[in-house]
Amino acid sequence: MMAAAKKFSPVWLTLPSLALFLVMLMTPLTLTLLLSFNEYDNMKGAVGGFTLDHYWKVISDGFYLEIFWRTLKIGLLTTLICVVVGVPEAYILSRMNRPWRSLFLMIVLTPLLVSVVVRTFGWSMLLGFEGPINQLFVALGWGKSRLLYTEGAVIAALVHVMLPFMIIPVWTSLQKLDPQVEQAALSFGASRLTAITRVVLPQIMPGILSGGLIVFGLAASSFAIPGLLGGRRLKMVATTVYDQYLHELNWPMGASIAVILLLANLVVMLTCHRVVEGQYRRRLG
Amino acid sequence: MPFLELDNLTKQYGHLYAVENVSLTVEQGEFISLLGPSGCGKTTTLQMIAGFVEATAGAIRLQGRDITHAPANSRGLGIVFQSYALFPHMTVAGNVSFGLEMQKVSKAERARRVDHALTLVHLDAYADRYPRELSGGQRQRVALARALVIQPPLLLLDEPLSNLDAKLREAMQFELRNIQQQVGTTTIMVTHDQAEAFSVSDRVVVMQSGKVMQIDTPYQVYEHPATDFISRFVGKTNMIPSAPGHPQRHIRPEKLRLVAAGSGRVNATVAERFFLGSQWFYHLTSDLGELTVTIPNDGSAPQAPGTVVGVQWDEANMRTLAEGRA
Numbered sequence: 001m002m003a004a005a006k007k008f009s010p011v012w013l014t015l016p017s018l019a020l021f022l023v024m025l026m027t028p029l030t031l032t033l034l035l036s037f038n039e040y041d042n043m044k045g046a047v048g049g050f051t052l053d054h055y056w057k058v059i060s061d062g063f064y065l066e067i068f069w070r071t072l073k074i075g076l077l078t079t080l081i082c083v084v085v086g087v088p089e090a091y092i093l094s095r096m097n098r099p100w101r102s103l104f105l106m107i108v109l110t111p112l113l114v115s116v117v118v119r120t121f122g123w124s125m126l127l128g129f130e131g132p133i134n135q136l137f138v139a140l141g142w143g144k145s146r147l148l149y150t151e152g153a154v155i156a157a158l159v160h161v162m163l164p165f166m167i168i169p170v171w172t173s174l175q176k177l178d179p180q181v182e183q184a185a186l187s188f189g190a191s192r193l194t195a196i197t198r199v200v201l202p203q204i205m206p207g208i209l210s211g212g213l214i215v216f217g218l219a220a221s222s223f224a225i226p227g228l229l230g231g232r233r234l235k236m237v238a239t240t241v242y243d244q245y246l247h248e249l250n251w252p253m254g255a256s257i258a259v260i261l262l263l264a265n266l267v268v269m270l271t272c273h274r275v276v277e278g279q280y281r282r283r284l285g
Numbered sequence: 286m287p288f289l290e291l292d293n294l295t296k297q298y299g300h301l302y303a304v305e306n307v308s309l310t311v312e313q314g315e316f317i318s319l320l321g322p323s324g325c326g327k328t329t330t331l332q333m334i335a336g337f338v339e340a341t342a343g344a345i346r347l348q349g350r351d352i353t354h355a356p357a358n359s360r361g362l363g364i365v366f367q368s369y370a371l372f373p374h375m376t377v378a379g380n381v382s383f384g385l386e387m388q389k390v391s392k393a394e395r396a397r398r399v400d401h402a403l404t405l406v407h408l409d410a411y412a413d414r415y416p417r418e419l420s421g422g423q424r425q426r427v428a429l430a431r432a433l434v435i436q437p438p439l440l441l442l443d444e445p446l447s448n449l450d451a452k453l454r455e456a457m458q459f460e461l462r463n464i465q466q467q468v469g470t471t472t473i474m475v476t477h478d479q480a481e482a483f484s485v486s487d488r489v490v491v492m493q494s495g496k497v498m499q500i501d502t503p504y505q506v507y508e509h510p511a512t513d514f515i516s517r518f519v520g521k522t523n524m525i526p527s528a529p530g531h532p533q534r535h536i537r538p539e540k541l542r543l544v545a546a547g548s549g550r551v552n553a554t555v556a557e558r559f560f561l562g563s564q565w566f567y568h569l570t571s572d573l574g575e576l577t578v579t580i581p582n583d584g585s586a587p588q589a590p591g592t593v594v595g596v597q598w599d600e601a602n603m604r605t606l607a608e609g610r611a
């Protein structure tokens with residue numbers, strides 16, 4: 001009796017989160033999935049029934065393909081820049097001494113402390129036609145250029161807010177490293193750079209990959225930043241879903257796009273997960 | 286010109302002197318052990334030679350060149366870390382091969398030398414394992430192979446055999462000694478095992494609280510310890526009371542003999558006896574206080590507790606420590 005109760009206690013303990021998961025995540029997801037198969041009528045909206053038309057339209061219409069392609073591109077570029085900037089930053093951070101380390105960690109985290117709306121309007125002001133950057137360009141004699149409503153603006157703002165999600169996992173795996181292992185590499189005659197590329201980097205690869213996954217997932221499904229900095233023309237998948245729901249009122253179409261985005265994200269995540277499992281499990285545990 | 290020279294080497298952590306004014310000259314091809322209790326500064330000394338701990342004061346000279354502040358990767362030493370510090374993402378062979386790759390040794394030559402080094406530490410069958418798939422002793426041997434394979438002019442070993450069983454440890458001690466004699470590698474080994482220090486080293490450096498207490502051959506350290514502390518650290522000892530005003534006298538347990546009651550210098554009663562395999566170890570009570578005696582197990586019957594025996598010794602084996610040094 002007691003033993004049985006003990007055995008099942010983990011199940012009881014997960015009940016609250018399980019309930020939350022079912023009610024808050026699975027229910028809307030299932031409803032979205034069902035909705036995506038509904039037929040759509042111009043006058044009446046979703047009218048039930050079953051059709052694969054919306055999915056077909058998304059994968060055959062150049063308009064949607066371009067949006068998906070752009071989303072993939074922006075997601076990958078954001079991830080890449082976050083890796084290139086975030087990994088060295090995390091490394092330097094982990095080498096800092098006491099008072100500075102926590103200070104700079106705080107600075108890294110600040111984008112997360114500012115509301116997305118405030119942060120994004122900050123970027124709009126900075127990049128605007130009359131903004132300080134363009135004024136600097138003028139002062140340098142280059143003339144004004146359109147910075148806002150470009151992919152560059154979206155990527156810059158995404159990198160800004162996603163960096164902490166890259167730095168934290170990398171920093172965590174750096175914390176777990178034995179500093180003597182890097183010293184060992186040096187003692188065997190490796191240069192600083194070789195020690196980093198051959199000894200430090202491979203060990204923090206799982207951290208980089210999980211950071212990359214988080215960044216890619218969040219960037220590919222980001223909504224507010226492309227909405228505010230991409231303008232009407234530069235659509236990403238999440239903003240398109242929004243448009244379908246609220247402007248076109250084509251809910252089934254919006255639902256299909258959302259489902260495809262979810263699936264695409266899942267495929268990327270699972271692929272990376274397989275790589276991590278296969279490559280690093282045996283070595284790093 | 287000495288091969289390696291430590292000149293008043295000092296490391297301070299805040300107010301703590303981890304290493305204080307350590308001076309030592311090592312000749313080419315010498316095998317030196319740093320011996321001392323836990324926390325006495327052995328690792329810190331070694332890490333300063335390796336270049337991972339910045340000396341607070343003093344100098345390190347390698348073949349006449351001042352390397353006190355030279356970067357670690359310019360020193361070309363072979364090191365076994367106390368924590369092994371293996372590369373966890375590389376196989377055993379990859380770990381051992383790393384130093385050779387840094388020296389741009391050709392692939393075929395590398396394979397041959399890695400194989401040889403792994404055979405030396407009895408790990409040739411484990412070349413494709415990852416460190417986390419090995420036992421503590423196996424990891425330690427990988428660390429040893431990794432340091433030996435590059436045939437460095439100076440080998441720094443931080444308790445390289447601490448995790449091995451008695452038999453393997455003896456075999457590795459033999460190999461270390463062998464390499465040192467054949468290749469002429471100068472070796473500095475940290476240990477807190479006095480038997481190990483004695484059996485392999487040319488000279489032993491005894492440290493206590495960051496300071497060097499004695500530098501001598503193993504025999505001298507054992508037979509003529511400079512201080513009371515060393516006398517106790519490198520073996521067991523009996524304090525023999527002497528007349529007031531005279532220095533304290535010591536004698537080692539194996540220098541005492543058990544004889545028939547009344548025919549020794551003093552009579553004693555067997556309080557306890559322990560069997561150590563090759564020896565019997567006795568606790569005796571006598572007019573001189575507690576005495577410990579070890580007797581080789583030559584097959585004769587041991588003394589039973591409660592027996593009264595005589596204790597005999599040669600006066601020449603009695604040691605006195607200089608006043609003030611104890």
Ligand SMILES: Nc1ncnc2c1ncn2[C@@H]1O[C@H](COP(=O)(O)OP(=O)(O)OP(=O)(O)O)[C@@H](O)[C@H]1O
Pocket residue numbers: 298301302303321322323324325326327328329330367477
């Ligand atoms: N980074 C450090 N910061 C402060 N104190 C330190 C540091 N490293 C070592 N110490 C101190 O310096 C002293 C010597 O340490 P060390 O590691 O050299 O001892 P050891 O002789 O190697 O001991 P063991 O036999 O236990 O390995 C110790 O008291 C230790 O606490």
Ligand SMILES: [Mg+2]
Pocket residue numbers: 327328329367443
């Ligand atoms: Mg130590």
